Amino acid sequence: MDNLGETIPVHIPEFARGTTMTFGNPAESGSGRLLFMTPLDLIIILIYIVVVLGIGFYLKKYTRTGDEFFMAGRKITAWVAGLSFISANLSSLETMGWSAMAYQYGMLGAHAYLIGAIPAILFLAVVMMPFYYISKTHSVPGYLRLRYGEASRSLAGISFSFMTVLVCGVNMFAMAKVMQLLLGWNFDVCIWVSSLTVAVYVALGGLLSAVFNEVLQFFLIWLGTLLIPILGMIEAGGWNQMIASINAQHPGQNFTSLWGNLGSAADNPMGMHWTGMVFGLGIAVSFGYWCTDFLQVQRVMAAKSLRAAQNGTVIGAVLKMLVPIIVTIPGLLGLAVLTQKEGIVLVPESVAQTAGGHSYNEVLPLMMARYFGPGLLGLGVTAMIAGFMSGMAGNVSAFSTVWTYDVYRPLIRRNATDAHYVSMGRWSSIFGVFIAILTAYAAKFFSNILVYLQVLVMFFIIPLFGVVILGMLWKRATAAGGFWGFLAGILTSIGEFVYVHLFPGYFDAAHLNPDHVKSIALSPLAQDMAVNMYSAFWSLLVSVGVAVLVSLFTHPKTHEELKDLVYGLTKIPDEGPTPWFKHPTFWAGMVFCALIAVNIIFW
């Protein structure tokens, strides 16, 4: 029997690594199964699985060379790149987790889609993409090899490969657990059906297949979820009525402010000061995740031209900023509608498990069950499955590329044929899924390992951003500086994690020591998320600081060696005359203005 009530990690990489989403025992909580499916709903889900597998089989003939398999032939248009870029990140645990956050904390959670994403995505489009694209590298670790040498590439390649399959396993576990609790489906069937589907379509069609399916999944996620805010707004009587209802039920609390309650850690339930939001989330976590996590960057690196890559990234920024419509608003509507119309008050998971009732995490499925009849419910559940699978496929395709090009080729077999590497790419996709399945089962039986897996990405991605951006903007950065800066950042991240969970005489990964938290997150009140934000910022500072220091005492590469890798030594290719309204910089500026406007409106 499953470990009921165990912790499920929310796949919210750019903001809340370390946040946990727990689902209690429905039987104990008295909630029972939340969603009841009809044969029509099951047919809709089955059609989706058949279509994604069909796309994989169809695309196999277009992915014969290494460039075709690992980089989709570098022929993706801006729109497809942008949609895929965002879809790879739009996991179902993200939509469910952030809806729960909106119910619990109001609009604070929307920062993940604003300052926690948009500036970084625009920076990637305008500043970093030219270096990635012009260097013609296959991966972010591949850029590290060109810029810093083999040691940094190996460290990044091995850590990234390790990380992606484990995160994929966590996604797989979470999907099976959610489906089991919401629909009563068998855990093992969920694991094997979802993983084999992803393994087959990624192994057959590589990145091209993953991108095709991610674009498809983007449409399904939106069309399967958008009806909730539409119907919710109708039922609530519009935005103003919804806010009035929330305020009437929660007097004295501010659910619609982005910044108003961040003046002090004591003013908000996250225990977060605005500096943590700006420097931790807005700079370290956000830039680390969006600019150097290869899972994301791979999609836009595969665009057909530099301009398409940049425009695709800007399109991704616009799409990202729209996600609160299907995530934050349903959470707020839950506050307004469920309580007012049904008298349902959602409670923390621990309360739901002991005293009964529904937990915050159930707000999105509850809203789905409220409005969706047969057919629509099938579409909504398909959207959830699509969301889980897009996250898994993104990890598998990125793992396959980095494993083959940055671990297998340089460290195991250097001079094989292109066909051999494509074959390795296909087999490593299957192997990666197999490791992910083992991770999912490990998570099922040893739920404590989830605590470590949730913060794993932050250990590597943030320091990686530090050395990559230094390498792109500073000619003086050396190979030794890059390697030691990266390593020091990783060790700092791990050290901070251990420190905040260290108690006199013992270590507890599930709880924070307020005395230690105070020195990392500036307040003993800081919760997981706030601690992660500050930890990320300190590790970024350490990685950049060490890289600068070591570089000053070691020999830099020559300008000739740094050509097309560093600012000032890279010539942007002329792609012909472009009217101002088609230029990525113009649109990046427009999106940034929209970001400022949204922050002012919901200040």
Add this chain to the structure above:
Amino acid sequence: MQASRQIEIWFFIGALLFLYGVLILGAGIYHLVYPPLQHTALYELHSDIWWGALLLVLGLFYTMRYWPWRRRMPPEG
């Protein structure tokens, strides 16, 4: 050897949405004629009918716009 022309992603999206539109619209019309015993909230809006219709129209547009077997060039000569 000339590689066959790749079907665009938009066609797959269109076909899937069209199929979903038919199924959801059909279910909506069925429930209009034979109302279920238990209603969802805002049942009276029949969201399955208009959402199904939206999917159908959207799917039809993409399917026709990106239909892969049209505009075949006639053989020269």
